[in-house]
Amino acid sequence: MSAARTTTTPPPPTSSGGRLKKTGVYVLLSVGLLVMAAPFLWMGLSAFKTDRDLTASPPVWIPTEWTFEHFGELLDRLDVPLYFFNSLTVAVLVTLSNLVFCSMLGYALAKLRFGGRNRIFALVLGALMVPGNLMLLPLFVLMSKLQLIDSYAGLVLPFAAQAFGVFLMRQFMQSIPDELLEAARIDGAREWYIFWRIAMPLVKPALATLSILIFLGSWNNFVWPLIATNDPGKYTLPVALATFATDPNQSDGSNGMLMVGSLLIILPVLLVFLVLQRHFTQGLATTGMK
Amino acid sequence: MSTTTESVADADADPVKSGPGADSPSGGRDHRKQRPVAVQHMAGWLFSTPFLVLFAVFMALPILATLLMSFTDFGLRNVTDPFSAEFIGLENYTKLFEDEKFLKALFNTAYFVVVGVPLTVGLGLVVAVLLNNGIDRARTFFRVGFYAPVVTSIVAIAVVWRFVLDPSDGLIAGLASEVGLTSPDFLGSEALAMPSLIVMAVWRNLGTVMVLFIAGLQAIPPDVREAARLDGASTWQEFRRITVPLLRPTMLYTTVITTIGYLNVFEEPFVMTQGGPSDSTLTVSLAMYREGFNFFHMGYASAMAYVLFVVIMAITVLQLRLLKDNTK
Numbered sequence: 001m002s003a004a005r006t007t008t009t010p011p012p013p014t015s016s017g018g019r020l021k022k023t024g025v026y027v028l029l030s031v032g033l034l035v036m037a038a039p040f041l042w043m044g045l046s047a048f049k050t051d052r053d054l055t056a057s058p059p060v061w062i063p064t065e066w067t068f069e070h071f072g073e074l075l076d077r078l079d080v081p082l083y084f085f086n087s088l089t090v091a092v093l094v095t096l097s098n099l100v101f102c103s104m105l106g107y108a109l110a111k112l113r114f115g116g117r118n119r120i121f122a123l124v125l126g127a128l129m130v131p132g133n134l135m136l137l138p139l140f141v142l143m144s145k146l147q148l149i150d151s152y153a154g155l156v157l158p159f160a161a162q163a164f165g166v167f168l169m170r171q172f173m174q175s176i177p178d179e180l181l182e183a184a185r186i187d188g189a190r191e192w193y194i195f196w197r198i199a200m201p202l203v204k205p206a207l208a209t210l211s212i213l214i215f216l217g218s219w220n221n222f223v224w225p226l227i228a229t230n231d232p233g234k235y236t237l238p239v240a241l242a243t244f245a246t247d248p249n250q251s252d253g254s255n256g257m258l259m260v261g262s263l264l265i266i267l268p269v270l271l272v273f274l275v276l277q278r279h280f281t282q283g284l285a286t287t288g289m290k
Numbered sequence: 291m292s293t294t295t296e297s298v299a300d301a302d303a304d305p306v307k308s309g310p311g312a313d314s315p316s317g318g319r320d321h322r323k324q325r326p327v328a329v330q331h332m333a334g335w336l337f338s339t340p341f342l343v344l345f346a347v348f349m350a351l352p353i354l355a356t357l358l359m360s361f362t363d364f365g366l367r368n369v370t371d372p373f374s375a376e377f378i379g380l381e382n383y384t385k386l387f388e389d390e391k392f393l394k395a396l397f398n399t400a401y402f403v404v405v406g407v408p409l410t411v412g413l414g415l416v417v418a419v420l421l422n423n424g425i426d427r428a429r430t431f432f433r434v435g436f437y438a439p440v441v442t443s444i445v446a447i448a449v450v451w452r453f454v455l456d457p458s459d460g461l462i463a464g465l466a467s468e469v470g471l472t473s474p475d476f477l478g479s480e481a482l483a484m485p486s487l488i489v490m491a492v493w494r495n496l497g498t499v500m501v502l503f504i505a506g507l508q509a510i511p512p513d514v515r516e517a518a519r520l521d522g523a524s525t526w527q528e529f530r531r532i533t534v535p536l537l538r539p540t541m542l543y544t545t546v547i548t549t550i551g552y553l554n555v556f557e558e559p560f561v562m563t564q565g566g567p568s569d570s571t572l573t574v575s576l577a578m579y580r581e582g583f584n585f586f587h588m589g590y591a592s593a594m595a596y597v598l599f600v601v602i603m604a605i606t607v608l609q610l611r612l613l614k615d616n617t618k
Contacts, residue, residue, distance in 0.1 A: 025420050025423060029417070032417060036435055037438075039447070039450045042450065058465075058467050059459060059463075059464030101341045102341070104337040105337060105340075108334045108337035116335070123345070127345065131599060131602060137582045137588050138359060141588070145370075157344070157347075166341065192333075219443070220442070227583060238444075245448075261446075262447075266443060269443070273437075273441045277430070280501075
């Protein structure tokens, strides 16, 4: 403490001490990253291993012999294209409906002055805090009553308009200058035209962020699709894989097939994420900081 | 009608724009504003309607229905005929607190939160600070790496982790055997199953917390740090006296959302251990799921859901109070 007091000038950032510190930071982060990545690497490599390599002790990281046999085996036993299609359809529908509905309400909350606005916003904030599991049971009863179990509608509707999407869109809509909208209003533009043709194009980055977050949430969603589908023909990819993995008659406990299945769920998402990662963190930071 | 004008005033009280005509210099401008306000009022409601309808049917209604169901003996037959369920008052709730399984589930959930939340928030903060200090070039690379588990499917993650933890040919077993140790049966042991799930959850959620902390760190003005350094503060002092206090709002937020998430923990035990061995990883959400969808005791399960909900609300309010008071 007293030593620090005697130092009157700050250490320049490029001093040897700073460089040493920097190296230390790099080492720590690299170790951390390796731990984070290990399960992914293990999965990716195991998908290409022969059964002998999979059960080898001590385990082998790099396959001694690369094989695609588990891909074929899994595709024979599990209708992966069908489940892929189901997941994709549901995710696309959920994303589109959120893009429209969340933007509409987000725009209204940010840019339209109307009675009840504050109360609706309070409702949105409240909805953010309600745990999803609270609604599962009546939602299942409701969907049974509406005969929407085992249908895309049953999988899509409960997620068609999500509160966090409204929150995110409201944040971004607020950044649009009022003068711009006011000018359009004075020119006689209808509110829908202003929203669709002026506001929406201005928040394209936000729409990208929202699409990614919602699409991903839907793609990875597990609990509701598990409940809302009984017919294997309507399973989404995660439900199909989980069912497959826990049924020893089907999977024979074969690690290889399960690794392939996991890879097929994760890979598309991971690729999208790597390309568009800026939007993920941006969305999270935006909804998180306010 | 009277409510309409009242609500318009309510909306106009919003600081975004001043009240109607309050500081308007001319009456003529007031006259022009008259129409847009009415139009905006209409438009506002029309723009809100789709969300509100979906919200009412698929969220508000189920939330309310859960509450009602929790006072009934709602069972399998009531799925097709909901209104024949019988009102039984508080019976479900009183039964809950004599149900050893439920009490165990409460304990397990508390365990998960008490150990998991500090680990997740703490490690997330450490990684964020490391990324923010001294790393410029590889920042994106590391951030993406640490965030990747967040975007991946729990099912795929569970499958992989089961093999990582497998006592005979898993990754950890292999590493252990190289140094002459034998790996414990992580998921098969009553003592180790829950800690294993916690490690997995920390691994999976670290990235979320990290990103929020990075955003918080970047909001700290650089001259504040500079001033501290000019005054001769060490790195540690700078962290303790500058970074931590200024990060309080972020810390509050990440703690609260992580706690809420962990109180709801369902997927990890469901796909990894199904609550076993001997209910050592049975959480409240999992117990609710079992009662509701395996045994179709939906009234009873609804009572569980509401107890959990009340616990979550109480803890969130408590955290907001405690942590917020510290900042001021």
